[in-house]
Amino acid sequence: MNEENSWFDKSNLRIFVLFILAFSFIYLDGTNQKYFKKTKSLINDAVSQASYVVTWPIRELLASPSYIKSIIVLKKNNEEINNLKNKVEELIVENNFLKLDSQKLKDFLAEEESYSADTVQAKIILKSKGIFSQSIVINRGSKEGVKNGSPIVKNNFLIGQVLEANYQSSRVMLLTDINSRIPVLIGGQLIQAILVGNPSSKSKVSLQYLSKKHKLENGDKIYTSDIEGVLKRGILIGSIVEVKQNETNKMQNYLIQLHYNSYQADYVSVFVSKK
């Protein structure tokens, strides 16, 4: 009998052992076993760093046209930046006026200023956008004070939360991941809801547990809530860009626009607790 023509050949013991090992890993991961968690953290660190190093030459090679292009258009951009700078200064003056005008917004901004010092810059070393998960890996971990649940922001917009803080790296679950759950406050009335990842919807996120008596409007901003005690209050996430009335169940459907496409980012800021 040909050895390879059967499922019961000599190598089956090795296959059986490896399958048992793999299923044991799944079980241990699910139960958050302490020693397994530490081992996994070490493997994650090693894999993320090694992957970054191994893919570096190809990434640099692929990115080289953009470097050349950026040098050519640098001068032109510089002029545009100067013009924009002037406009930004004007907008800052206008913004200051609005700050004084809105007490709630002022509170948010004051709070944001107070924790602005508690952030560390992190480089994105891996991006995963598939059917299994939507996440990124950053090069900061528990060594720098990153904890599970730490908010990740880019240009002051929330893009996700730390799912798994390893020693030297961390996995960040993006807002669009199906397992993502963020308590939020919406609009001027600060209506409470939960922002959930919804990869099959147009906006990739949707709102849950939204009170039926409240109606949202176009342009309503979505901020984080500190209701769970994990996130900081008042980090901007996105806004409502379209409100549709569902005729069948008389409910309103909202199209949400996230303010930052996390896959375009190379660097992000992580909120860390310095206490």
Next chain:
Amino acid sequence: MKKQKKNYNNFLAIGLVFFSLMGNSMTKEFFVELDFNQFFNLPYLLIYFFSFNRFDYFSIFSMFVFGLISDSITGIPFGVSSVAFMLIFRIAIYQNSIRLRSMFLAEWFAFAIAILITYILILIIFYVNSRLFDYEIYIYNFLGTVLMYPFIWLILKYFFLKLERISND
């Protein structure tokens, strides 16, 4: 000398699988968001193809290690991809050994069965682990992966045959 040429192809094959696991970290550099992982599963396609065609370095142990690397990159529970890769590898080897390779349609159908079993197993694991998933996305991904197989098969066959001819010349 011949062995060296063969190893070169094998090394390239294993390298392709590794880079397919990197996914979006690589495609971002093309200045477009190529979310191909949403529509079809490239690592599964490559593992099946290379295992079916008996490339060296594709063993049950290497599939286990690749699975752990994949889980570490994607952030799903450790061991899930190992189970998936080992299952695809084992089915591919079995199907190769019963001489399915003489007819492409039979190979394609066998691939669909292998992927279907793998996805069902993964979803069962996710369900047991209370991990949320959208089954519709998995159905589309399954269909996309199955439909992409002939194209990937053609490209890889042509590419590796060419490479072998160049090496022989």
